[in-house]
Amino acid sequence: MTADLALAAWQIRNEQRSFWRNRRAAIFSFGFPIMLLLVFGLLNKGNTVDTRGVSWETFYVPGILAYGVVTTAFSNTAISFAYARDNGVIKRIQGTPLPWWAYMAGRIGSTVLVTCAMSVLTLAIGSTLLGVEVHASMVPGLLCGLVLGTMAFTALGIGFVRFLPSADTAGPMQAFLIMPIAFVSNVFFPLDNAPAWLDKVASALSAIMGKLGAHSRIEAIRVAEEKGWL
Amino acid sequence: MSRRIQDQRHLQRRASGERALRERVGIVLQSSGVQADLTVGELLEMYARYYPRPLKPEDVIELVELDAKRDERVTRLSGGQRRRLDLALALIGDPDLLFLDEPTTGFDPHARRQAWAAIRSLCSLGKTVFLTTHYMDEAQALADRVAVMAGGRLAAIGPPAQLAGRDSLPSEIRFALPAGVEPSELPALAGDVLADGAAVLVTTTDSVAALHHLTGWALERGVPLVGLAVSQPSLEDVYLSLTTEAAA
Numbered sequence: 001m002t003a004d005l006a007l008a009a010w011q012i013r014n015e016q017r018s019f020w021r022n023r024r025a026a027i028f029s030f031g032f033p034i035m036l037l038l039v040f041g042l043l044n045k046g047n048t049v050d051t052r053g054v055s056w057e058t059f060y061v062p063g064i065l066a067y068g069v070v071t072t073a074f075s076n077t078a079i080s081f082a083y084a085r086d087n088g089v090i091k092r093i094q095g096t097p098l099p100w101w102a103y104m105a106g107r108i109g110s111t112v113l114v115t116c117a118m119s120v121l122t123l124a125i126g127s128t129l130l131g132v133e134v135h136a137s138m139v140p141g142l143l144c145g146l147v148l149g150t151m152a153f154t155a156l157g158i159g160f161v162r163f164l165p166s167a168d169t170a171g172p173m174q175a176f177l178i179m180p181i182a183f184v185s186n187v188f189f190p191l192d193n194a195p196a197w198l199d200k201v202a203s204a205l206s207a208i209m210g211k212l213g214a215h216s217r218i219e220a221i222r223v224a225e226e227k228g229w230l
Numbered sequence: 231m232s233r234r235i236q237d238q239r240h241l242q243r244r245a246s247g248e249r250a251l252r253e254r255v256g257i258v259l260q261s262s263g264v265q266a267d268l269t270v271g272e273l274l275e276m277y278a279r280y281y282p283r284p285l286k287p288e289d290v291i292e293l294v295e296l297d298a299k300r301d302e303r304v305t306r307l308s309g310g311q312r313r314r315l316d317l318a319l320a321l322i323g324d325p326d327l328l329f330l331d332e333p334t335t336g337f338d339p340h341a342r343r344q345a346w347a348a349i350r351s352l353c354s355l356g357k358t359v360f361l362t363t364h365y366m367d368e369a370q371a372l373a374d375r376v377a378v379m380a381g382g383r384l385a386a387i388g389p390p391a392q393l394a395g396r397d398s399l400p401s402e403i404r405f406a407l408p409a410g411v412e413p414s415e416l417p418a419l420a421g422d423v424l425a426d427g428a429a430v431l432v433t434t435t436d437s438v439a440a441l442h443h444l445t446g447w448a449l450e451r452g453v454p455l456v457g458l459a460v461s462q463p464s465l466e467d468v469y470l471s472l473t474t475e476a477a478a
Contacts, residue, residue, distance in 0.1 A: 007279060014265070014276050021267035021303070087263030095257040096323070097249045098280040 004102055011098075011106025012113070019110060022080075029076040030118055033068030037061070037122060040188070041130045049190055058133075061126035063187040066149075068122060069115045070182070073150045075174040077111060077157030082167035108154045115150045116143075253281055256320035256328045260335070264304055270315055271300040274322055281323030294318045294348075310341060317348070328352060330361040334368060346371060366466040376465070380473040390465055394472055399463050403432040403440060408453035417447040 020026055037060060044056035084090050093103055119142065126132040160177075164170050182188065184202035264273055274287035291300055294314040299307060307315065313333070320328060330349070334342045349372055352359055363369055369376050370390050377387040378394070386394040400421065406428050407413065413425035420443075421434025434440040437460055448455050 010276070010279050014268070014272075017272065018265050018267045084263070088259065088261060089263045089265060091259065092257075092262045092264065092319070095252065095255070095259075096277060096280045097252040097282075099249065 004099060007098065008102040008105040008109070011102055012109040015106045015110035016113060019114060025076055025080060029068070029072040030114070033064050033071060033118065034121060034125065036067070037064040037125060038129070040064070041126070045130060051190055055132075057126065057130040059190065061122060061130065061132050063185075065119055065122045066185075067182050067187045068118045069146065069149055070153055070178060072115050072118060073111050073153035074157040074160070075178055077107065077154045078160045078164070078174050079167070079170040081107070081158055081161045082164045082170040085161060086167040104158075107158075108151055111154045112147055112150045115146055119146055253323060254326045256323060256325035258316045258320045258328070258330045258333060260331045262316070264315065264319065266304040269301050269303050270296055270307070270318075273304065273315070274318060277319050278322050283324055284322050285324045287322065290318045290321050293321070309336070321352075325357065327358045327360065330359060332363055333361065334363070334365065342368075366464065366469055370465045378469055378472050380475075385472040385475070386468075393465065394468050396463055396465070396468050399468075400433045400435045401437040401460055401462050403434065403437060403444065403458070403460050405430055405444075405458040406456040408448070408451075408455065411451075411453060417443050419443055 040060050041057045044060075047056050048054065049056055049059050094100070123134050127134045157174075160174070161170075164173060184198060265276075268276065270291060271287060274290055278284035278287055291297055294317050296311060296314055296318065299311055304312070304315065317330075317333070320330075333349070334345050337345060346368070349359055349361070359372075361368075361372065373390050375388065376390045376393050378385045388394070391397055407416075407425060407430050413423070413430070416423065416425075416430070419432055419434065419440045420436050421432050421440055424431045424433070432440055432444070441460065444455070
């Protein structure tokens with residue numbers, strides 16, 4: 001059993017290597033949210049979100065953070081898993097003695113590492129470049145949400161592959177699913193004055209994606225913000 | 231113990247049995263991807279860890295002649311190098327049984343001979359190789375036993391020389407009809423004689439006697455027998471007759 005745990009750790013290491021070497025995946029899931037944060041944050045810097053009484057930078061940091069976690073954990077997992085299925089990596093792995101759970105542990109563990117790195121970078125950019133206050137008391141909650149959220153979204157991403165006829169469709173299909181959720185979950189701008197039906201759609205979507213989904217986590221961070229913790 | 235727990239235990243036992251099986255098996259599929267952003271050396275190291283008694287990655291890289299590509303990413307390998315990497319990954323666990331699915335499809339004749347030599351050396355190491363191929367000369371050259379599949383069923387199995395009674399099938403004698411000789415002037419031979427223009431085909435179960443008569447007659451008449459050849463039905467002939475039967 002300890003030998004198998006070592007195998008799972010070995011898999012995490014190999015998945016990490018693959019992830020960072022694949023520039024397209026790294027840029028898509030890592031660079032894109034950071035770019036959004038910089039563009040949105042710097043464009044609106046110094047102004048206040050009227051409906052909330054917080055600065056735009058403070059509004060964007062947690063939202064983009066959650067969005068980055070979702071693109072990495074859900075979208076990138078779905079895309080790379082679909083490719084691994086289509087080009088036969090999965091088949092090859094299943095012909096080896098590597099236990100299936102160890103392979104999956106490698107995928108999920110590696111994704112958790114990436115989302116943690118991304119959160120650190122987002123918060124670092126937020127607190128330095130954008131001047132958003134980050135309080136140490138938030139870190140344990142953030143870490144819990146991060147690890148659980150990443151695992152949940154990675155699992156969803158793997159499940160989603162079942163509905164992808166081929167890897168080529170993975171990119172557009174995940175965007176079709178994720179973009180509306182990010183939109184109604186207030187990632188890009190607050191929908192505080194949105195019509196009631198959109199609110200219903202948002203809560204329905206977040207119910208579908210589970211309690212650990214983007215909406216709930218963004219809200220948790222936002223509540224903290226409003227109470228002045230963040 | 232509840233039924234469900236019993237079932238689970240059974241599944242666990244089966245799963246661990248499967249793992250023990252996979253530790254002794256190497257598989258080269260026709261096309262199966264690898265983690266393409268890793269290098270040859272990294273991949274072999276990675277897969278070696280999955281097995282209890284792996285070979286040394288350096289040794290396997292040398293065996294498949296990829297030494298020069300050890301630090302190259304898979305994306306930068308040529309098609310032939312990819313195939314050799316496939317073989318290396320199948321060998322890394324030092325398997326007792328190796329599955330090769332059409333290993334030489336798309337190879338040039340030189341590369342095929344090299345692959346054959348590699349497969350023979352695997353056999354001489356005491357490994358069992360299970361190879362599928364569409365090339366009958368490949369089966370003839372490599373196999374101790376050949377099985378012919380037709381329509382999803384096993385049509386025949388045996389050593390290549392004796393497959394489907396091949397060794398007791400009539401042999402064929404071919405030659406060109408000498409100039410100025412009519413087919414009717416040929417000596418009486420034990421077997422069927424078929425003249426198609428100048429090409430003559432004799433099908434006989436007693437090739438020694440037929441040849442003796444034929445060459446004796448030619449010497450006596452002082453005529454040449456251009457292109458004289460005696461052949462057993464090839465593995466390809468046997469394959470074709472077996473698969474046509476199955477299709478009929």
